[in-house]
Amino acid sequence: MGRSTRTRITDVAKLAGVSLSTVSRAMNDNPTVDPALVERVKAAAAELGYTANPLARSLVLGRTQTVAVVIPDLENPTYQAILRGLSRAASTDEYHVLIADSVEDLDNERALARTTRLRTDGIVLCAPRMPEEELQELLPDLSPAVVINRSPQPDTPVVAADYGAGLREIIEHLTGLGHRHLAYLAGSERSASHRARQDAIARAVAEIADLRIDEIPTGVDFDSGAAAADAVLASDATGVLAFNDLVALGLLSALRSRGIDVPERLSIAGFDDIPFAANATPPLTTASVPASDLGAQAWQAMHALLEGGRPTAASTVVPALVVRETTAPPLAQP
Amino acid sequence: MGRSTRTRITDVAKLAGVSLSTVSRAMNDNPTVDPALVERVKAAAAELGYTANPLARSLVLGRTQTVAVVIPDLENPTYQAILRGLSRAASTDEYHVLIADSVEDLDNERALARTTRLRTDGIVLCAPRMPEEELQELLPDLSPAVVINRSPQPDTPVVAADYGAGLREIIEHLTGLGHRHLAYLAGSERSASHRARQDAIARAVAEIADLRIDEIPTGVDFDSGAAAADAVLASDATGVLAFNDLVALGLLSALRSRGIDVPERLSIAGFDDIPFAANATPPLTTASVPASDLGAQAWQAMHALLEGGRPTAASTVVPALVVRETTAPPLAQP
DNA sequence: CTGTTAGCGCCTTCAA
């Protein structure tokens, strides 16, 4: 790099007065080299500022020390946290991360996964809205791969948050406060986490007396949440289960600007516990998904695949209910 | 990838009944190939699902179609936005992004920059707190490189937000409202943007009658802002210039929980316009730094370096004042 | 323990 062409292994060999294979061996700490030579070689390498060209090594070794991460949207705090956890964990093991943001474009997603995989040793796929069959068709071509937040896969480790369990905690919190009519602001219909929540809702409705939960199709971002305010009010629900914190915060903001008190008039619970959830006004009750842990665990699974060779068991993280100030008992009915 | 070893160029050659050089030429759309052969080769390639191994190409072509991005902290919304803008712009030009999060570790930062650069065609360095001399020593080894949010560099394009101009706008906004005693919550002393702001403050104090601005060492995150509440109150300032939105929001939160009204009792202005600034309560007045544009422009500069060969002029983005509801005229003095 | 040789998979002169 820099101005002239980089120094190669032969330059070091020449300076140290040995063959290039000795240099290679010495630089890789191969024990079958005379310690005196090792020293001479390393001195020569240091003098020339030599580092082996990683590309050439990759080609011959068949590994790049790099993994690809495909993320649907770098703007979403949850995916940012996953990326961060993954990136930091990987760097601990001296691996690099190639990042691919599909910008929520499903077609793009497959292509990106395929092409980035070619440049790396493995891929971590975070594609919550890819149809299941498409995923199953894609995964064999991607191996070794790790998948985040999807249902279990045949030959691929899955690292997922248990959205159903998290939602159940929230529902129990609200029913415990006395709520019997809730609204669920549904995000993307196609996501696995949405299905997990629907299951949790169905079970809760079956198990908890008098409980009713209306589903309101909404979206996944702040503006969607704000836009759902009228529908929420029309539903007469006394508590809201938002698809995620962004939606909850959007709804919260829209309600406040209409002069509607939260939690007095309406309780709101989010999901994820993004950084600002705790700093909202009022602070948001939510289920905390340790997204950066998800990323770190995804790396552990990938690392096991890469070094160990055998897939680890699927790992699940359970969101923790965080009760803050957007939930309270419902108003006494007249 | 997948189970067996990938198909190589010779497999395609065999199936198409041509030499491997013809396959190479055909796949790269070299015009000196018989159209009939091109078709036959591409059909064979398609049948085998062949794609040239990017590693091998990289080695022989001397380019990886990848750039490295070094970021001090993937948790910071500004850097996230820079990464996002950069990543999306680069993918438009068919480039990949290798990401390196130095986790605010300065030693790490240099090493990371050097090693990731070896695997890529160029590097975008976002290292606001690296000492200037260290940067100047490092950059020649990194070329081609682009630097974000630093003062101009000898042979390296710099893409920067004009923090001084942004702060000046905020100061004028506040003095226009009648404030004459402000507090500046300083972030990291070593960052270039901090120096730019100090200059802006010095100029403003010299030019605007009766204006006084106290500097309070604070920090760069939410908690630092919250922790500065007492110092701010003790200063008797009527308006606050926060180092960034995180600090402003932290201060805002701490003041509210002490029952102090913003903006009635104290005006607060942030900096950056991170996603939640608009949704804070009250919505935060700030200077909007289009961080994802910064990232996109950094890519443009890098792309020019990579393809064009010559550095582009330094580009600067000017933050735009966004007046929301945390600033108001000061209370009339008794 | 060290040097020579053969690739990793591909692109690209050089001849034909």
Place this chain on the structure above:
DNA sequence: TTGAAGGCGCTAACAG
């Protein structure tokens, strides 16, 4: 227009 041969920079058998 096509094929054969060399080499990108490195590692790993294979001899010595």
